[in-house]
Amino acid sequence: MHYKPLWNIGLLCFSLVLTACASTENREKFANLAQQELNRVSSEKATQWKQLDQVAPASYLTDLLQDPQLDKLIKQALIANPNLQSTLLTLQTSVWELKSTHGDSLPSVNASIGARESKDADTSYNADLTVSWELDLWQKLANSEQAAAKTLAGDEALYQASRDALVANVMKTWLSLTARQHAVKIEQQRLALLEANEKLIIKRFKNGLDNLEKMDEARTSTSQSRANLAEYKENLETKKRELQLLLGTTKTLNMTPNVDYPNVSLTLDKLPEQSLQRRPDLKSAYLAIEAADLNTSVAYKNMLPSISLSAALSDAAESPRMALFTAPVWSLVAQLTQPLYKGGQLKAAKEIAKLKTAQAYQSYRNTLLTAVNEVENAIGQEKVLQQRVSHIRDALASSRSNLTQYEKKYRSGLVALSDLISAQTTTFDLEAQLDRLIFDHLSNRITLGLALGLGVKQP
Numbered sequence: 001m002h003y004k005p006l007w008n009i010g011l012l013c014f015s016l017v018l019t020a021c022a023s024t025e026n027r028e029k030f031a032n033l034a035q036q037e038l039n040r041v042s043s044e045k046a047t048q049w050k051q052l053d054q055v056a057p058a059s060y061l062t063d064l065l066q067d068p069q070l071d072k073l074i075k076q077a078l079i080a081n082p083n084l085q086s087t088l089l090t091l092q093t094s095v096w097e098l099k100s101t102h103g104d105s106l107p108s109v110n111a112s113i114g115a116r117e118s119k120d121a122d123t124s125y126n127a128d129l130t131v132s133w134e135l136d137l138w139q140k141l142a143n144s145e146q147a148a149a150k151t152l153a154g155d156e157a158l159y160q161a162s163r164d165a166l167v168a169n170v171m172k173t174w175l176s177l178t179a180r181q182h183a184v185k186i187e188q189q190r191l192a193l194l195e196a197n198e199k200l201i202i203k204r205f206k207n208g209l210d211n212l213e214k215m216d217e218a219r220t221s222t223s224q225s226r227a228n229l230a231e232y233k234e235n236l237e238t239k240k241r242e243l244q245l246l247l248g249t250t251k252t253l254n255m256t257p258n259v260d261y262p263n264v265s266l267t268l269d270k271l272p273e274q275s276l277q278r279r280p281d282l283k284s285a286y287l288a289i290e291a292a293d294l295n296t297s298v299a300y301k302n303m304l305p306s307i308s309l310s311a312a313l314s315d316a317a318e319s320p321r322m323a324l325f326t327a328p329v330w331s332l333v334a335q336l337t338q339p340l341y342k343g344g345q346l347k348a349a350k351e352i353a354k355l356k357t358a359q360a361y362q363s364y365r366n367t368l369l370t371a372v373n374e375v376e377n378a379i380g381q382e383k384v385l386q387q388r389v390s391h392i393r394d395a396l397a398s399s400r401s402n403l404t405q406y407e408k409k410y411r412s413g414l415v416a417l418s419d420l421i422s423a424q425t426t427t428f429d430l431e432a433q434l435d436r437l438i439f440d441h442l443s444n445r446i447t448l449g450l451a452l453g454l455g456v457k458q459p
């Protein structure tokens with residue numbers, strides 16, 4: 001007869017477990033859906049992304065550009081950039097949160113000592129030592145720890161994404177210094193020629209060979225070129241300050257931009273293997289789904305009974321020394337707790353957890369779509385920029401040949417000075433346009449590498 005209440009409690013707990021497990025099994029497997037989505041996209045895009053010409057292999061972003069000066073800048077940025085260091089501190093916070101969660105599954109020990117004084121009685125002292133432990137029968141605490149571990153891994157992936165983005169920005173800014181320096185050089189050459197033309201036109205005007213309008217046009221072109229040159233020089237200094245910001249320093253950079261652009265390499269022959277699978281933002285989004293799913297399991301298991309054990313040693317005496325467990329009294333308590341009614345809070349927590357898992361899945365889909373969009377945009381730019389660079393090179397070669405012919409004809413008196421100046425202007429414009437396109441092409445290679453998941457080596 002004494003076992004009947006225990007038997008009834010056991011049946012109740014068993015039925016609740018079965019109900020909770022059944023509800024858990026009916027949950028949608030969003031992590032599996034996310035993996036299927038990624039596999040489908042990778043399969044669909046594999047052929048399309050393989051259509052580009054293959055170039056030299058690259059496994060990391062830093063493999064795209066090989067330059068000692070750039071390597072030094074990247075190392076400094078990874079050490080001193082404040083935004084990256086802030087992200088690292090967030091990651092370290094997540095490490096301690098995981099350790100805190102792990103502590104929930106371990107026994108807790110508390111000790112206390114106190115004194116009590118009352119009227120007409122001697123002071124009494126008491127000491128207590130209590131050990132308590134919640135049995136993790138349903139793996140609820142284990143699921144919480146696993147969810148914290150997934151969150152930590154997601155934060156590590158986001159930290160890696162921040163490192164990758166920082167290095168890509170340093171590389172692009174470093175390349176832009178060469179581009180800005182080229183713009184200054186081209187404009188200086190243009191200005192020198194315009195000043196020579198202006199002097200020639202003034203001389204011709206004084207000799208009655210040109211009119212006032214031609215002289216004003218020459219002065220206008222020269223002044224405009226000076227204004228452009230001042231702007232280009234400031235653009236160069238602005239880029240240097242931008243690089244300082246990325247490096248996390250206020251010191252003026254004493255560096256000379258490279259005279260020529262470096263070669264940028266990138267492999268496109270194994271895109272399905274080295275593309276989206278390597279993107280840290282996708283990894284983080286997937287881990288967020290797994291963490292949310294584990295938290296949903298915890299929400300379900302919060303509705304199940306919990307069993308906790310506690311053991312206590314206590315003593316009381318007339319002096320603090322004698323109260324330190326000289327003749328302790330021990331007790332052992334086992335407690336079974338079953339939530340029955342909390343105003344719908346447990347059910348609401350369960351539904352919220354399910355919705356957060358679904359929300360994490362949609363966030364993953366958005367990250368995946370963004371990744372595909374970034375890759376396809378970069379690939380589209382790669383194709384267009386290759387064509388534009390090729391066409392502008394041809395146009396510049398023709399313009400230079402044409403300029404040579406105009407110079408010969410001008411010296412022979414066969415063409416007017418205005419025609420020669422027009423040919424010169426066209427040549428300088430094409431030189432500037434070609435240099436911008438070359439920079440855009442190299443910069444886009446870095447963008448493409450980042451979109452494909454070419455990151456930075458782990459620290």
